[in-house]
Amino acid sequence: MINPSLKINELRQQPIGVFDSGLGGLTVVNQLMNQLPGESIIYFGDTARVPYGTKSSLTIQRFSVQIARFLQQQGVKLIVVACNTASSVALEEIKESVTVPVIGVIEPGARAALRESATKRIGVIGTSATVSAGKYEAVLKSLDSSVEVFSRACPLFVPLVEEGWIDTPVTEEVAAIYLKPLMGKNIASLILGCTHYPIIKATIKKVVNGNVQIIDSAIETAVEVRNTLQSHKIMNESSHLPEHLFYVSDFPQKFEEIARRLLGRPLVNVHRIALDNSI
Amino acid sequence: MINPSLKINELRQQPIGVFDSGLGGLTVVNQLMNQLPGESIIYFGDTARVPYGTKSSLTIQRFSVQIARFLQQQGVKLIVVACNTASSVALEEIKESVTVPVIGVIEPGARAALRESATKRIGVIGTSATVSAGKYEAVLKSLDSSVEVFSRACPLFVPLVEEGWIDTPVTEEVAAIYLKPLMGKNIASLILGCTHYPIIKATIKKVVNGNVQIIDSAIETAVEVRNTLQSHKIMNESSHLPEHLFYVSDFPQKFEEIARRLLGRPLVNVHRIALDNSI
Numbered sequence: 001m002i003n004p005s006l007k008i009n010e011l012r013q014q015p016i017g018v019f020d021s022g023l024g025g026l027t028v029v030n031q032l033m034n035q036l037p038g039e040s041i042i043y044f045g046d047t048a049r050v051p052y053g054t055k056s057s058l059t060i061q062r063f064s065v066q067i068a069r070f071l072q073q074q075g076v077k078l079i080v081v082a083c084n085t086a087s088s089v090a091l092e093e094i095k096e097s098v099t100v101p102v103i104g105v106i107e108p109g110a111r112a113a114l115r116e117s118a119t120k121r122i123g124v125i126g127t128s129a130t131v132s133a134g135k136y137e138a139v140l141k142s143l144d145s146s147v148e149v150f151s152r153a154c155p156l157f158v159p160l161v162e163e164g165w166i167d168t169p170v171t172e173e174v175a176a177i178y179l180k181p182l183m184g185k186n187i188a189s190l191i192l193g194c195t196h197y198p199i200i201k202a203t204i205k206k207v208v209n210g211n212v213q214i215i216d217s218a219i220e221t222a223v224e225v226r227n228t229l230q231s232h233k234i235m236n237e238s239s240h241l242p243e244h245l246f247y248v249s250d251f252p253q254k255f256e257e258i259a260r261r262l263l264g265r266p267l268v269n270v271h272r273i274a275l276d277n278s279i
Numbered sequence: 280m281i282n283p284s285l286k287i288n289e290l291r292q293q294p295i296g297v298f299d300s301g302l303g304g305l306t307v308v309n310q311l312m313n314q315l316p317g318e319s320i321i322y323f324g325d326t327a328r329v330p331y332g333t334k335s336s337l338t339i340q341r342f343s344v345q346i347a348r349f350l351q352q353q354g355v356k357l358i359v360v361a362c363n364t365a366s367s368v369a370l371e372e373i374k375e376s377v378t379v380p381v382i383g384v385i386e387p388g389a390r391a392a393l394r395e396s397a398t399k400r401i402g403v404i405g406t407s408a409t410v411s412a413g414k415y416e417a418v419l420k421s422l423d424s425s426v427e428v429f430s431r432a433c434p435l436f437v438p439l440v441e442e443g444w445i446d447t448p449v450t451e452e453v454a455a456i457y458l459k460p461l462m463g464k465n466i467a468s469l470i471l472g473c474t475h476y477p478i479i480k481a482t483i484k485k486v487v488n489g490n491v492q493i494i495d496s497a498i499e500t501a502v503e504v505r506n507t508l509q510s511h512k513i514m515n516e517s518s519h520l521p522e523h524l525f526y527v528s529d530f531p532q533k534f535e536e537i538a539r540r541l542l543g544r545p546l547v548n549v550h551r552i553a554l555d556n557s558i
Contacts (some may be wrong), residue, residue, distance in 0.1 A: 048338050049328045052551040054441070059327050059529040128532040161439040162333070170452055177449070253407040 012236050013134040015243070016225065017076030017100075020068045022050030023248075023255075024158070024195035025082030026262035028105070031222035032080070032245070034228070042074050043175040044273075048249035052159060053127025053194070057089040057114055060129060064090040065097045069276055072098045077234050080225060081105065084126050084193045088133040105233035109191050109217035110139040116213040117188035118231065120144065123212070124151040125178065127158070128195030136193055150185045152193075154178045160260055161196045167203055174209045175200070189213040199261060246270040291515050294319035294522070295504065296355030296379075298346045301329030301393070302527075302534075303474035304361030304438070309383065310501035312523070312531050315508070319521040323552075329408035330437060332406025333471070336368040339408060343369040344376045347553055351377045354512050359504055360384065363405050363472045363496065367412040380507055387503040388470050388496030389418040395492040396467035399423065401493070403430040404457065405472030407439070415472055427462045431474075433457045439473045441537055446482055450492035454479070455486045468492040478540060525549040 016039050018029055030179040032041060038276050044067050046052075052060045062160070071079055079102045081087045081094060086204045087104030093104045113122045124136045131153040138158045157178075175187050184189065190212050192198055198216045205214060248255075251272055259267040297308055301324050308322055323346050325331075331339045343365045349405075350358055358381045360366045360373060366383030374381045392401045405416040410432040419426045436457075439450050461469065469491050471477055477495045484493060506515040515521070527534075530551055538546040 048334065055327065055529050055531045055534070132532065155442050156435075156438055156444075159435055162436050170449060170456070173449055173452070242304075250334050252334045253411065254333070 002089045011133045012075050012234050013040070013238055013240070014075050014077040015042045016244070017042050017044070017071030017074065017079040017160060019044040019064075019071060019079070019086075019103075020046070020083040020195060021052035021063075021085060022047050023259050023262050024226065025197050026259060027195045027269070028080060028082035028218045028221055030262070031218045032225060036226055038238070038242055039229075039234045040236070041244045042071060042076055043246045044071060045246070045248045047255070050252075052083065052085040053125070053129050053158065054155065055129065057129070057133070060086055061090040065093050066178065066275055068094045068098050069198055076100060078228060080221065082195055082218075082221070084195065085129045087128075088130045088135040092254070096244060101232065103197070103221065103224055103228060105167045105221045106135050106139055108220035109193065109215055110136055110143060111235040112217075112220040113189045113191050114140065114143055114147065115217045117147075119186070121147050121187045123185065123187040123190040123196065124146060124149060124180040124193050125154045125157075125190065126151070126242075128153045128155055130193050134249060136191060139237060150182050150187060151180055152182055154197075157200060158196045160192065161199045161261075162193050163253070164257065164261070166200055166261075171200060171203050171204060175203055179207050181202070183209060186277045188231040189215050191215045193219060193234065196262070198238050247273045249273065249275065280444070287352035287512065288365065290356050291513050292517055292519070293354050293356040294317070294321045294524070294526060296321050296323070296353065296358040297361045298323040298343075298350060298358070299325070299327050299363075299474060300342075300363040300364060302538050302541050305538060305546070306474045306477050307361035307497045309541070309543045310374045310497045315500040315505055317515045317517070317521055318508075319515070320356055320523045321350060321524045322523075324525070324527045325351060326534070328506030328532050329531075330406070331364040332408050332437065333434065334408065336408070338423050339365055340369040340372045343553055344372050347373045347381070348370055350396045351379060355379060355422060357382065357504065357507060359500065361474055361497075361500070363474065364408045367405075367409045367414040372467040380511065382500065382507060384417055384474070384496040384505055385414050387493055387499035388472065389415055389422060389501040391496075392468045392470050392494045393419065393422055393426065395494060398424075398465070398467045399426045400427060400466045401428050402461040402464065402469040403472050404429060404433045404436075404461075404469065407432045409432055409472050416472060423518065429461050429466060431457055431461055436473065436479060437475045440478045440540075441533070443540070445479055445535065446539075450479060450482050451485060456483055458483070458486050462488060466491055468494050470550060471496060476543070476545070523548060526552045528552065528554065
């Protein structure tokens with residue numbers, strides 16, 4: 001029983017909790033809205049402390065657990081860790097800190113990549129913390145020990161997306177520099193291991209070989225969320241319109257512009273909230 | 280009287296407190312070590328919540344006041360806000376929260392730029408928060424109302440420095456894009472309004488007109504610190520070797536490499552510390 005204080009019918013109508021280090025997880029929210037239009041969503045973006053991708057595991061774990069507990073307090077029926085960095089280094093700590101099901105973005109992305117990779121040669125790109133943690137490689141190898149994984153950190157992609165340099169010569173040049181070592185490995189698929197990266201998918205496609213399948217974890221994660229809701233029998237089947245509520249820890253510079261780009265529509269119903277914590 | 284509990288002789292031997300949103304302020308520490316070799320220093324870098332430059336004034340003020348209070352608790356005789364973003368949006372709040380003298384990096388940089396600008400046409404580059412705040416322009420105009428100021432945010436410079444892409448074609452291309460609008464303004468000097476920027480000074484020089492004076496606030500800030508210590512009669516005149524102590528709120532990815540680049544020497548005597556706070 002996920003939440004003993006709620007009857008199953010009430011639980012079904014509870015929102016899905018989604019969190020990210022900042023606004024990148026809105027690409028996952030976009031997919032959830034598309035694939036699960038009846039579900040309410042509560043999002044938390046830790047915009048006061050973003051980015052996580054360059055920070056230590058200890059700090060990422062502390063921040064992530066704090067946010068997961070906040071979402072559980074809001075009554076969510078399931079938590080999506082819509083951040084590759086937090087999914088890579090803090091998923092176990094998050095699962096231990098709450099009683100609802102927790103879904104990260106690593107396993108869905110890894111499964112999709114395997115499905116699309118006849119040669120079992122898979123590339124992974126992400127933040128420094130995600131690549132250092134090696135979680136994609138570990139999950140891929142646990143699913144199929146014969147797979148070969150080639151990873152590369154691309155720390156400039158997030159600032160480029162947030163600067164709005166989506167389809168520019170500079171971004172293409174940076175992508176070419178980062179991806180060149182992977183291209184020599186004859187990979188069959190490339191996992192976009194950061195929620196910001198789908199925004200520059202077209203630029204990434206330009207610099208990789210044409211036959212490389214690009215794997216967008218956001219789409220696969222939404223599929224996994226649907227499957228989990230079904231298996232736990234907690235899909236919202238009510239005819240009420242869903243409610244979408246967004247919390248952030250800061251309203252940063254360019255907030256509306258970045259949020260709209262990542263969510264694919266204007267962001268409404270947004271509140272700033274302070275969580276008690278220590279650095 | 281700065282600190283009534285200490286006699287003037289004891290106060291002289293107290294350290295200088297320096298803080299920054301992350302490690303960029305180490306370029307100011309480098310200048311302090313060069314110009315004031317007898318002074319002890321306590322540094323705080325908020326590496327768990329860096330960067331500040333994209334965040335809101337409210338959040339930057341809260342974080343900055345918290346750190347200034349921490350430094351005062353450590354017994355510092357003076358605080359240097361070695362961060363253009365915090366100096367731009369939180370200097371008054373910091374001054375109100377402590378009893379020791381507080382020196383920001385804006386006024387020293389502005390004074391140096393005026394001195395170097397016969398035509399009184401001055402360029403300023405910095406983070407989004409620094410440029411939005413318009414503090415350089417306000418200070419310059421208060422010093423000389425006939426000055427003309429042209430500002431430009433360069434959000435990609437900090438990630439490029441932290442990625443180690445110091446003297447690369449991509450950095451030069453990004454600099455050319457950012458600085459092109461300023462070059463059309465026939466500026467006499469260009470203020471590097473972010474403590475990371477001196478690291479790419481050579482690349483910036485390549486893309487600006489040869490006669491533009493580049494103003495590095497770190498050097499000017501150290502001069503201002505020396506003047507303030509002299510006027511308050513709190514310069515350390517003891518023959519004891521100074522002590523340098525560094526606190527950070529996180530040990531991020533690439534910490535040692537970035538710190539060495541900014542400080543100009545390896546960073547030793549570093550401790551991680553948690554400050555109680557709210558997001």
